[in-house]
Amino acid sequence: MQDYSIKKLISREEIDRRVKEVACEIDKDYIGLAPIIAVVLKGGFVFAADLVRNMKTPFTLDFIGASSYVGTESRGDIKMTKDLDTPLKGRHLILVEDIVDTGQTLKKLCRLLGQREPESIKIATLLLKDIERPFNLRVDYYCFEIPNKFVVGYGLDHNERHRGLPYIGYIEE
Numbered sequence: 001m002q003d004y005s006i007k008k009l010i011s012r013e014e015i016d017r018r019v020k021e022v023a024c025e026i027d028k029d030y031i032g033l034a035p036i037i038a039v040v041l042k043g044g045f046v047f048a049a050d051l052v053r054n055m056k057t058p059f060t061l062d063f064i065g066a067s068s069y070v071g072t073e074s075r076g077d078i079k080m081t082k083d084l085d086t087p088l089k090g091r092h093l094i095l096v097e098d099i100v101d102t103g104q105t106l107k108k109l110c111r112l113l114g115q116r117e118p119e120s121i122k123i124a125t126l127l128l129k130d131i132e133r134p135f136n137l138r139v140d141y142y143c144f145e146i147p148n149k150f151v152v153g154y155g156l157d158h159n160e161r162h163r164g165l166p167y168i169g170y171i172e173e
């Protein structure tokens with residue numbers, strides 16, 4: 001049984017409105033550039049699905065899986081659980097993420113993918129946590145800045161639950 005409740009933070013209507021606006025910004029910035037939209041698994045899948053359906057710019061869709069792990073050897077390196085299928089050399093890449101917290105995962109992912117010589121890498125995230133980010137990460141597009149709470153829904157999970165919620169909520173113990 002679930003020993004916590006979920007409080008609504010952002011409604012489905014607010015999400016729809018902001019996702020449309022961000023899709024419009026991307027359309028304006030990528031005219032004629034045919035970017036690669038790389039969905040960061042798993043949480044980014046719902047945001048990405050709505051984002052691309054609101055975009056008019058042609059794009060190539062791809063998926064990437066990454067998880068941060070801390071161990072005596074890795075010292076917080078990221079482990080790529082699924083690599084992109086598309087060659088990046090000379091292409092414009094947009095990484096689509098569910099949430100940027102410390103920024104560690106994306107910072108390392110950008111460094112890794114940068115070695116493949118893409119023309120550019122930008123980041124689009126649904127949520128940005130309002131915290132001091134120790135990793136100097138530039139976030140190019142975001143829908144909402146949120147307080148430092150653990151959020152679920154609209155793709156985001158808590159132990160694989162709640163990804164299907166149509167709104168974004170936070171967990172209250």
Ligand code: 5GP
Pocket residue numbers: 043068097098099100101102103104105106149150151152156157158
């Ligand atoms: P970062 O590397 O920016 O610290 O962490 C990013 C990843 O941590 C996200 O892609 C997500 O998987 C997870 N994460 C961070 N904050 C939250 C949160 O509030 N809710 C959920 N469901 N995942 C989070």
